[in-house]
Amino acid sequence: MPSSSPVELTILMPCLNEAETIAVCVDKAQQYLASSGVSGEVVVADNGSTDGSQAIAKEHGARVVEIAKKGYGSALIGGITSARGEYVIMGDADDSYDFGSLGGFLQRLRAGDQLVMGNRFRGGIAPGAMPPLHKYLGNPVLSTIGRLLFRSPIKDFHCGLRGFDRASILGLHLQTTGMEFASEMVVKSTLSGLRVSEVPTTLKKDGRSRAPHLRSWRDGWRHLRFLLIFSPRWLFMIPGVVLMLIGLLGSALLMLGPIRLGGIGLDVSSQIYLVALAIVGYQGLLFAVLTKIYAQHEGFNIPRGRNFERLEKRVSLESLAVLGVVLFLVGFVIAIIQFSTWAASGFGALDPTATIRIAVPAVLLMILGAQSVMAGMFLGVLSVGLRRQ
Template identity: 75%
Template sequence: MTITDSIELSILMPCLNEAETLAICIDKAQGYLRRSGIIGEVLIADNGSTDGSQQIAEDHGARVVDVAEKGYGSALIGGIESARGAYVIMGDADDSYDFSELDGFVERLRAGDELVMGNRFRGGIEPGAMPPLHKYLGNPVLSWIGRSLFRSPIKDFHCGLRGFNRQSMLALHLQTSGMEFASEMVVKSTLGGSRVSEVPTTLKKDGRSRPPHLRSWRDGWRHLRFLLIFSPRWLFLIPGISAFLIGLVGTVLLGFGPVVVGEVGFTYSSQIYLAALAVVGYQAFLFALLTKIYAQHEGFRIPRSRNFERLEKRISLESGAIVGVVLFLIGLGIAVSQLIGWAAGGYGELEAGATVRVAIPSALLMMLGSQTVMGGLFLGVLSVGLKRR
């Protein structure tokens, strides 16, 4: 039996200059292991401390692994890779979480859950432990967005105390280096179909005299950015389709003449903006589509749907080129017919409104056709790369 096989639990703490509170956190974790009879280790993922935290950790019986790449996520990724336990429970080394009370996490992990999150709103938040901005705005809003976008059952996305099956977590190939790592872990576990649960967790005021590493607005934005970018359906696909349809329908309607709604009239000036909206919306739609195809081809564990799989089978460099060329030729044909009509009239003066109303749909079709061809070419580039591997 190897060392890794004999250790059931690694209690992991990321550390950057936590000399004030590190010892008490390690002692609580060591006490829990002794009291519960669990064969385990306390692991400190040090991210470049200069206050002697490494020596404190070793003096109190913890194992220290140095992680050179800076960042909360980087420290934890390095710690997870170095952990020897089948399960890992991670938590901040600032004494805000109680490492002597981990039974709920171990129970759920032993029952087969692959990610067990602490929930501070169920367990209790002591006065002064969480800034009002985080308690009433940041955490609830970001957690709600995460639940809405990814259908996650987790109600506290950013609790720092959480446990997981080490092999399951390594299989997710976590990448983010900053505070958004907390969201990445939950999102990828949910999308990957992992068994996810929550247990009540108490949060108390940390024991440090210095300000926390967390920066509210900067790190909040990084969490939000990650959630949005990892959900192209809501960031690009749905807005893109909506913009494209509104722009396309409006451009076509105004091609037959001005439209009056109440006291407001829409003419070819509005048609120009609607055509631009259609182009932008179509580009967003293509980006979402190609992003999802790329993600699935690269092995990202994201939900698949029958509709998308049917669409994916029909999309190729050739089909994109054919559709794109047809759209472009239709637009070009309209432009040529205008030119012929102008020539037949002796290249005389044109009626601006009528000419522009026809020229805008023509230009729109040529732009959409060009975008479609280039999207097909990009898909072809992806396919060539996959064949090389």
């Protein structure tokens, strides 16, 4: 457990086999504390090093915290929990960041900011310090997606040097154990209304002779996956609504007869594909609603607009079941009418095109009805789980 000693700043370094660089990083951090007169400590959150990094860090005055659970996020969560400082500034232990120049971070923290991110694109990236794939594609694209989805002011989501108010960050209950921890911290800080800012910081080529732990495509995907999953509006709702409207409108128009768009003719075969779009779109819409309701029940801080708040009050097992039954019955009645017409003609040959033109919308309504009922049942399961708590 953290001590009650009056420590203002903890400089935290996650570490996994950084024997080549851990000493210089700890020394720079200690020199910053000494020269600035800040009451602080240097903590190394070791994630199972086998190269003697722990002993080197201790020899140079750092407090080493052993973190058994593997992963960048795990190491940092363990280090933050063990920190004694009111503020924490974290940075990689590979000598790519200058721990002797932390004044800008501490100044913003003392001014009341609760998360202060370094911005490498404003501060400068030394030649060879960042692979071109990361510099021109990975970081800019993922940061832009994060800014778009969560309206975050941060322009460098993945800078490894960042400072924060320890109590505020612990209050976010960060969960991810891998590299996506960097995105989770920014996203949850933004959604929770914390005061967030950036300061320019420099990135130089790290001092390691081995390959970095970061895996470009694997870890990039984990960041992107987290951003999308944490935004069901963009992952499910918007694509779902677009697909559903295209499918419903198109299939409804084709009920009236063939359509020509320039030199392209659309008929019942197109109607079948449009119905498939409507089904997939409706499923996406249901997923968006259920995901947000589940997130609310479990305490996840997922964005929720006013329209959704109103929708949630009207969505229940009963309302979805009623909607589903009505849709199913409408489709079933159309099917019965078609069957009766066929029976009245003596079950003779039918015009396939005319029959399919009406049968396809009937099938669509029955499928949407069944989906609605099952979604209502799932919502009921969520409610039962909530009452057991």
